[in-house]
Amino acid sequence: MRQYNALINNELIDNGQWLEIMNPATLAVAGKVSALSAEDINKAFAVARSSQQQWEEVSLLDRIAVIKKFRDLIDKNKEEIAQVMSEEIAKNLKESLAEVVRTIEIIDYTFEEAKRMEPLALTGEGMGAKNKLGVFSRVAKGVVLAISPFNYPFNLALAKIIPALVMGNTVVFKPATAGSLVGTYMSKLVIEAGLPKGIFNIVTGRGREIGDIITSNPEIDMISFTGSVGIGNQIRKMGSTTDLVLELGGKDPAIVLDDLNLEKYADEIINGAYGYSGQRCTAVKRVLVNNEIADKLVPILKSKVEALSVGMPSENTFITPVIDEKSADFIQGLIDDAKEKGATIVTGDKREKNLMWPTLIDNVTVDMKVAWEEPFGPVLPVIRIDSYDEMIKIANESQFGLQASVFCQDISKAILTAKKIKTGTVNINSRPQRGPDSFPFLGIKDSGEGVQGIRESLLSMTRYQGMIINY
Structure with a gap:
């Protein structure tokens, strides 16, 4: 010891x-x-x-x-x-x-x-x-x-x-x-x-x-x-x-505005959502996307989530146990609440004590806790919204304002969208992240x-x- x-x-x-x-x-x-x-x-x-x-x-x-x-x-x-x-x-x-x-x-x-x-x-x-x-x-x-x-x-x-x-x-x-x-x-x-x-x-x-x-x-x-x-x-x-x-804390959204590079978008979202089992303030904690793009994006996310290794830290697996069983209980509560209210578990929802398999949830709605609360665990909700203005509204309604991501190949549209989001930092075509450490790092609201x-x-x-x- x-x-x-x-x-x-x-x-x-x-x-x-x-x-x-x-x-x-x-x-x-x-x-x-x-x-x-x-x-x-x-x-x-x-x-x-x-x-x-x-x-x-x-x-x-x-x-x-x-x-x-x-x-x-x-x-x-x-x-x-x-x-x-x-x-x-x-x-x-x-x-x-x-x-x-x-x-x-x-x-x-x-x-x-x-x-x-x-x-x-x-x-x-x-x-x-x-x-x-x-x-x-x-x-x-x-x-x-x-x-x-x-x-x-x-x-x-x-x-x-x-x-x-x-x-x-x-x-x-x-x-x-x-x-x-x-x-x-x-x-x-x-x-x-x-x-x-x-x-x-x-x-x-x-x-x-x-x-x-x-x-x-x-x-x-x-x-x-x-x-x-x-x-x-x-x-x-x-x-x-x-x-x-x-x-x-954070409830960092990933806003997907086109389907021109979904493989790249998915890689960024997966690494952002599940790195260190999602126990990061800058983790992607919700995806905001319209129905048409979601139908293409969710299967790609599913395949990448299921490819993540799960196990003990000594084995250098990607997903390792969350910090304690109390945290695992809280995360599981968010998953269960979403299921009870009609969300779709795409993959995951498996647990052994505080080792939680990466979970992808589709058809999440704003009445579900996981849409707003920070899980600090390997859970990613997909919220389907066809209205661009509604995406911005939901992104900004959070009590948090740490970071966000905008995925879009039209750089003008991406920049204009970034300016509408009320967070400390907006990342264009990449996951939320703290670094480079020479950059300012800040959050607003809670x-x-x-x-x-x-x-x-x-x-x-x-x-x-x-x-x-x-x-």
């Missing part, structure tokens, strides 16, 4: 209390992590605050040099990190390793982008103010609370942590419960890399006991959170004076607040500080 400790002030914490982490593939205990007390949590924030000013005073290039030692240890240990991730969240080994490699690439890009965060210089001439020069530099906000989700426990953790540290902030990091083994694995890397004490602290424990304590600490200057809408909205209420960047992406994260972790020179 793996056993990893929380990290506070570069000290591994063993208070005798442990939280067990389950392996979704075996439903056995994968390992355990520290279950911290309120006193431990408050200490983590206190040392983050006391270390911040000194860390910010280190030059940018020296900060990068220190963090690069941590980055190099990630590279050295990437296979073991991928193994831990696979055991903890049932992501296949190939995808787990790809996540770690992608994270290293993000770190490298962050180092280079940080060097380009140059001050803004202005004169007052345009407002009639002679002999004034304003220099506005980006400075650290202070103490950043970073909270990551289970589905990308390494990538979405360090995509928050590294920009914060590079720009002179200190960090308290709380991984999701499923994701805590990967999160606390970093503790020994922090110590081995020789990061200064207190700048990167890792806290773990039972959410129901420490969740409010973590998010309401008065030392927090900014919260960067990726996770559920419920918790995100709770953070909104609690952190009214704290800067927030929130990445929440999908989030603020903007991520490498440069945008550097901006969100800093604020302007102006200096006016009178001469």
Whole structure:
């Protein structure tokens, strides 16, 4: 059994209390992590605050040099990190390793982008103010609370942590419960890399006991959170004076407007809908298409869905168990509701505990839960709508507004359609996706607040500080 400790002030914490982490593939205990007390949590924030000013005073290039030692240890240990991730969240080994490699690439890009965060210089001439020069530099906000989700426990953790540290902030990091083994694995890397004490602290424990304590600490200057809408909205209420960047849920539509390249459209939709068993905020979660095109598209989707491999992550199958049986019960409830209300199960609807076969549902109507609720699982509903205006209306009626896809060979029509869709991003002739990581990533409505992406994260972790020179 793996056993990893929380990290506070570069000290591994063993208070005798442990939280067990389950392996979704075996439903056995994968390992355990520290279950911290309120006193431990408050200490983590206190040392983050006391270390911040000194860390910010280190030059940018020296900060990068220190963090690069941590980055190099990630590279050295990437296979073991991928193994831990696979055991903890049932992501296949190939995808787990790809996540770690992608994270290293993000770190490298962050180092280079940080060097380009140059001050803004202005004169007052345009407002009639002679002999004034304003220099506005980006400075650290202070103490950043970073909270990551289970589905990308390494990538979405360090995509928050590294920009914060590079720009002179200190960090308290709380991984999701499923994701805590990967999160606390970093503790020994922090110590081995020789990061200064207190700048990167890792806290773990039972959410129901420490969740409010973590998010309401008065030392927090900014919260960067990726996770559920419920918790995100709770953070909104609690952190009214704290800067927030929130990445929440999605109900990303794929709107198919012609039949000129259905094989390509289907490949994008399948990969978008079922990658990591659909446990992605940017997964395709509904297809909006007219009857004539649907009659051609659905059989193509069916053949591709049935070709997806299903099994255990150690076998590098495409579909692996969802995170736990509670999630599987929720997903199954959406499928059953659709069946009861007259939808057609094209393929799938098979389950062994929390291993769910990819399910394709046709003839879904707007009175069915699966048309609106986010399954976070391997389920794809097809909603047949002959009216173009109705497609746009249904796409926009969702409480979510993360991403969407428009499939159409008429680029003018595709662009005009994209402009009508109320989401953070619209992808033309490709699936919704987070990357490239150098692009801004954002959602509106219940999908989030603020903007991520490498440069945008550097901006969100800093604020302007102006200096006016009178001469």
